[in-house]
Amino acid sequence: MERNYSIDFIKFFATVFVVCIHVNPSHDDFFLGNQENVLDVIxxxxxxxxxxxxxIVSGYLFMNKIQKHPKPxxxxxxxxxxISKLYACWFIFYLLFGVVLRLFQNHGTLAERKDAVADYLTSSITFKDIFYYGSDTSGFQLWYLIALIWAVVIVFLFQRWKKTGLLMLISTVLYVTGLFGQSYSLFFPLSFQTRDALFFGLFYTVLGAMFALYGKQILSVLNARPMIYLASFFVFSALEIAERYWLVNIQHSKPGDYFISTIFLSASLFLFVLSSPSLGKNSFFSKxxxxxxxxxxxxICILNETYRLLRSIDSSFFTNSIVAYVLIVPAVFWCSYYLYRGIQWTKGKLHAKPHKHSFTKLQHK
Structure with a gap:
């Protein structure tokens, strides 16, 4: 498969916006009671x-690989x-990180802190959270990894049964059902979390797999320039903002993680990626x-410590949305990048085998 450089290029911006979601000062993760403004909504x-x-990227690359691999x-x-190793390591890290945060917090007696730790561990170490939801530790973002594991296993099974089209239909029904656990809960509320593998992750993983199977045919039929797909992405993004505003700000439903418009903007963006395979080649963004x-x-651990520091300085200044997105987002993003690179460099050094003499073979992991 010829390398598509635009995937890594767009992943850069996608990661920046993930940080934006969590930095949002109107969320309750770090600051309580901040009023959401128009900029936060957008x-x-x-x-x-x-x-x-x-x-989508994961489903696309996975399907391409198993189609050509001699042993799928x-x-x-x-x-x-x-993925399981990555998930397990960071699950343990964030579990312990959450213990430390509660044990050494600035308020409460020692007994109250110990009770907070006990409650935290009781809610975090459950079968359904460890093996399915993955979001009850301080590393709530890890839900993505466990959801991806379930999604690719399901995609693999249906591909072996040659029923990928059926899976697309099933995952679409599940996705639409999952909307009622999001902002559409005002019409028919669901009592369980739907930002998970079955109701959310599966649909987009299957969509990526379908792009791997039929992407060239889709591009041939549509026969549009890349900028048309990019423009469609921004149009559907505007519709998503309007959809969210109507549901949450006018109808007073709860904020959601995904919407109907998310389907169309995501498909448009990936069509842009497929039609622009050289975009970002050898660029810093792709790297x-x-x-x-x-x-x-x-x-998340960088963000947590950043906000803990900022709260001790001047929370009223740093909870300003413009300051949050212009200053805190880049700071958290680049600190996370260089910390991760440092971890990888350290792992490489630890796994390297030293030469003893000129006839010793260098073993690689």
Missing amino acids: VDTFARFAVPFFF SAYLKKYTWN VGKNSVGIYVVH
Whole structure:
């Protein structure tokens, strides 16, 4: 498969917008009671393209690989094992990180802090959270990794059964159902979380797999210039903002993680990627974009410590939305990038085998 350089290029911007979602000062993760403003609505809603894009890319690359791999089952095992190791390591890290945060917080007696730790561990160490939701530790963003594991396994099975089209239909029904656990809950509320593997991640992973199978035919039929797809992405993004505003700000539903418009803007963006395979080739953005998963898993601990520091300085200044997006987002993003690169460099050094003499072979992991 010829390399598509635009994937890493767009992943850079998608990762930046993931950080924007979590930096949003109107969210309750770090500051309580901040009033949401228009800028928060626009940035938070527009940024919702990011995670669907990651799922689509994963489904696209996975399907391309298993179609050409001599042993698809072996590749699935290797793929899921690598993600599982990443998930397990960071799950443990964030579990302990959450313990430290609660034990050494600035308020409460020691007994109250110990009770907070016990409650935290009780809610985090459950079968459904570890093996399905993955979002109850301080590393709530890890839900993406466990959702991706489930999604690619399901895609693999349906591909082996030659029922990928049926899976596309099933995942679409699940996605639409999942909307009622999001901002559409005002019409028919669901009592469970639908930002997960089955109701969210599966649809976009299957969509990516379908692009791998039929992308060339789709581009041939549409026969549009790349800028048309990019313009469509921005048009549907504007519709998503309007959709979110109507549901949340007018109808007073709860904020959601995905919407109906998310389908069309995500498809438009990936069609742009498919039609512009050389975009970002050898660029700095693509180089950084290759590390998107690393930045994704690291950035919450950086953000947590950043806001803890800022709260001790002047929270009223740093909860300003413009300051948050212009100053805090780049700071958290680049700190996360260089921390992850540092971790990778350290791992490389630890796994390197030193020469003992000229006849010693250098072993690589």
